[in-house]
Amino acid sequence: MTLDPAEIAKVIRLLESELPLDVECLLRDATAREVGLSRTVMETIIKNVEYARQNSIPMCQDTGTLIFFLEGGFDIRETEEEIGEAVAIATEEAPLRPNTVNPFTRENDGRNLGRGNPLIHFAAGSDSDGLPRIHIIAKGAGSENASRTCMLDPDQGLEGVKRIVVDAVRGAGSKPCPPIFVGVGIGGSHDHSALLAKKALLMDMRERSRDPMVASLEADLLEEINRLGIGPMGFGGKTTALGVRAEWAHCHTASLPVSVCIQCWALRRVSCTVKNGRLTVDGHA
Amino acid sequence: MGMLKDLKTLLDEPTVRSLRAGDVVYFTGEIFTMRDQAHLRALKLLDGRGLPFDLEGRVIYHCGPLVKGGRVVSAGPTTSMRMERMESDLIRRSGVRAVIGKGGMGERTLSALQDCGCAYLEYTGGAGALAAKSAKGIRQVFWQDLGEPEAVWVIEVEKFGPCFVTMDSHGGELRKGAFRP
Numbered sequence: 021m022t023l024d025p026a027e028i029a030k031v032i033r034l035l036e037s038e039l040p041l042d043v044e045c046l047l048r049d050a051t052a053r054e055v056g057l058s059r060t061v062m063e064t065i066i067k068n069v070e071y072a073r074q075n076s077i078p079m080c081q082d083t084g085t086l087i088f089f090l091e092g093g094f095d096i097r098e099t100e101e102e103i104g105e106a107v108a109i110a111t112e113e114a115p116l117r118p119n120t121v122n123p124f125t126r127e128n129d130g131r132n133l134g135r136g137n138p139l140i141h142f143a144a145g146s147d148s149d150g151l152p153r154i155h156i157i158a159k160g161a162g163s164e165n166a167s168r169t170c171m172l173d174p175d176q177g178l179e180g181v182k183r184i185v186v187d188a189v190r191g192a193g194s195k196p197c198p199p200i201f202v203g204v205g206i207g208g209s210h211d212h213s214a215l216l217a218k219k220a221l222l223m224d225m226r227e228r229s230r231d232p233m234v235a236s237l238e239a240d241l242l243e244e245i246n247r248l249g250i251g252p253m254g255f256g257g258k259t260t261a262l263g264v265r266a267e268w269a270h271c272h273t274a275s276l277p278v279s280v281c282i283q284c285w286a287l288r289r290v291s292c293t294v295k296n297g298r299l300t301v302d303g304h305a
Numbered sequence: 306m307g308m309l310k311d312l313k314t315l316l317d318e319p320t321v322r323s324l325r326a327g328d329v330v331y332f333t334g335e336i337f338t339m340r341d342q343a344h345l346r347a348l349k350l351l352d353g354r355g356l357p358f359d360l361e362g363r364v365i366y367h368c369g370p371l372v373k374g375g376r377v378v379s380a381g382p383t384t385s386m387r388m389e390r391m392e393s394d395l396i397r398r399s400g401v402r403a404v405i406g407k408g409g410m411g412e413r414t415l416s417a418l419q420d421c422g423c424a425y426l427e428y429t430g431g432a433g434a435l436a437a438k439s440a441k442g443i444r445q446v447f448w449q450d451l452g453e454p455e456a457v458w459v460i461e462v463e464k465f466g467p468c469f470v471t472m473d474s475h476g477g478e479l480r481k482g483a484f485r486p
Binding site for chain 2: 060065068116119126130162253254256284
């Protein structure tokens with residue numbers, strides 16, 4: 021299967037300038053609930069979202085690092101090249117801010133590439149018609165810096181998991197541009213739990229897990245987080261988080277890994293289906 | 306909410322001292338973007354041969370703008386707390402009169418604001434497209450070798466705001482207790 025880098029670059033531009041439907045709906049609902057300074061902040065966010073969409077420009081100057089999740093029969097080497105080229109094109113045309121630097125020298129290649137970038141996760145799987153899928157998320161640093169992974173002891177159980185998540189949000193406070201979204205990864209290994217937490221951010225934020233245990237964890241966490249009262253930009257209010265989703269995997273009998281992926285209000289992600297090398301975007305406003 | 310104010314840069318001390326936490330400000334004039342690497346370099350240079358630009362009376366903005374073809378495309382604030390270890394030194398040694406960012410700052414910055422007559426303001430995080438709307442042009446750029454986000458961009462703005470004064474020069478703070486970063 022051959023992908024067209026220019027077409028992927030267009031999808032990246034879309035993801036930077038338009039929010040997914042679930043995210044925008046939740047932002048609008050939250051705006052109506054807030055008062056005072058927090059209301060003004062939410063109204064500024066909504067104005068910004070509309071202005072970015074109308075002008076097809078990135079809503080936030082931190083266009084993030086792009087993370088790709090590919091499901092289905094992709095040729096890994098070929099696809100890595102195509103996506104690398106897509107990111108270089110998008111950096112010019114979306115445009116993206118050149119964000120990636122060498123961690124030792126802090127040198128910036130100006131193209132959002134360099135060792136290990138963009139990050140691509142390949143997996144089996146497809147949509148219900150058997151077609152391959154591509155999910156892309158743009159992750160800004162303000163919220164990513166507030167994310168964390170903890171290796172709990174099994175006796176700490178679900179209560180331990182909740183404490184890690186709520187502590188992470190409390191510790192992050194005003195820094196990650198609340199109201200936030202929270203992805204939680206439970207189980208797996210140290211690295212796997214972080215991946216699960218990020219993948220949780222790909223799920224519809226208005227829905228709950230089909231697994232009743234996970235669904236009640238998501239609901240409890242959202243309620244507890246919103247009781248913190250951090251509010252929009254940390255100015256206090258009813259909305260600290262707009263959504264919490266969790267993903268899980270079996271883990272070692274001696275472990276209970278937990279990862280919390282914090283995401284600013286601008287949850288910029290896009291999902292597409294691939295048919296004959298062409299992309300169809302779904303779930304967007 | 307506090308008073309609504311239109312301020313033109315440069316700023317003098319009495320103007321800044323008149324600002325109180327809760328005031329809402331719209332800036333017109335030049336603002337200097339300065340974030341992590343620019344703070345590090347500025348402090349190093351202040352130990353030696355000095356800065357290539359004068360920050361006396363200036364407004365600095367914790368921002369790494371997205372710039373294309375000499376135009377500011379998106380320019381919201383970045384998280385100010387990353388600059389907390391450096392900001393008080395910069396304020397004390399450069400004469401800067403206002404710092405714009407997001408998320409609030411800590412004790413050390415607050416005391417430098419009081420000692421020097423400087424204010425900390427916040428623009429809504431993530432609202433980069435809207436912020437860029439008030440950018441009228443780029444007047445100068447310094448330290449481009451640091452990379453586009455970390456360079457010092459001197460941006461001419463018109464009615465850039467609303468910027469909320471969240472820490473004033475009298476120890477006043479909008480975010481108190483649990484909400485302080």
